[in-house]
Amino acid sequence: MLAMYVASKPQLARVPDVGNVQDQTFSVEKALATKPDVAILADWQYKALGADLARLESAGIPVVVIDYNAQTLERHLASTRVLGEVTGETARAQRIAADYRQVVDTITQRVAKAKRPQPRVYIELGDKGPAEYSYTYGKNMWGAMVQLAGGNNVAAPFVESWGAIHPEQLMASKPEVILIAGYENVSSPTAMQIGQAIPAGNVQQRLKGFTQRAGWAGLPAVKNGRVHAVYHGATRSIMDAALLQYLAKTLYPDLFKDLDPTATYLGFYQRYLPIRPQGTFMLGINGSDKP
Known part of the structure; x- marks a missing residue:
């Protein structure tokens, strides 16, 4: 950008x-x-x-x-x-901070009130493509976001900050929701590519490639179509509010029907920044940005 x-x-x-x-x-x-x-x-x-x-x-x-x-x-x-x-x-x-607090408070309060079992979640940076497991996250970045959204991060017992999880450990964890993060510029032709100027069809095609990993067909997330692509470029900034909403919505679709994470993401640019991104920034394997 x-x-x-x-x-x-x-x-x-x-x-x-x-x-x-x-x-x-x-x-x-x-x-x-x-x-x-x-x-x-x-x-x-x-x-x-x-x-x-x-x-x-x-x-x-x-x-x-x-x-x-x-x-x-x-x-x-x-x-x-x-x-x-x-x-x-x-x-x-102060306005930006207040907006962010409202996003987090809305998510944490609804999840706490609902008292649901925490869905098991796995998030990976898909920069290496399906052939090789890349970074997942423990206590920070996506791992911390999973916790805020009320999920059970299956990598947390095995990864302190970030690093790869052993495939057998992932299989045993049986994640119910999987998110693959990516950028616009990738070196591998099969890496997760998502972001500015990236068409939804391209994102969906690459996302499906990850579901074809050995053993993944039997994972609950894959069997139930709860596999998603997310834009890694929006993390490590206040704009992760939109991705936090998307994560919460993938975990608890019925609790967050009213949220529109893509509108939140693009709305931040409209209110505070001089550019207007166009592309794909979050997408489910079904081709929709609404989990």
Whole structure:
């Protein structure tokens, strides 16, 4: 989506490239050369940079840490409010935080009131395609979202943060709902591809490929058609509200008939951002974005 943002706000093309913490190309020298007023880092970036942070701070650059990776209500709200303070947009940040709290409260309160057995859920990043099991999630990211939505994350006993689960462990867990996450840009022709400008038919075709894994035909989620594709690019941000709604709706369809997760996702862009995405961001194996 970067090209869309640049087309809308051409000044973004002039933002200097200082590297990436994840692939260890981040350059403190380049960052210092931009003479920033503040450095905003994700919690994992702050931890990864370690001693390099002292060079920023010694240059008089305050370091602000936010954390959307934990995917918890508390940290999402705190991070959003901090960004509001830093940017001078406190009222805007308060509105966004309040909207997010309402989404979470609606889900948690309905699930608590219903007192249903927790559906067993498995979520995998489908970047490697059906031939190889990729990351699933324990206590953070999708794992934390499953907990918020009232599900039983079958990977939690085997994965602390993220990592692959052994196929035999998954088979024994008998998930009732399966979600495969993906991005627009993938290297494998069978990887889960979903997001901006990706047609629903392509998403559905790739999703069906995962259900053909050895042994999956016997899983409750596959037998009952409760297999879904979700956009991984919306996680680790306040926009995961829409995916949280979708997750809740896949787990408890009758409790959340009134929710429209796709409308929530696109509505956020309409209210707060300069671009209008078009594509597929959540989809069931039946071809519908409404579980």
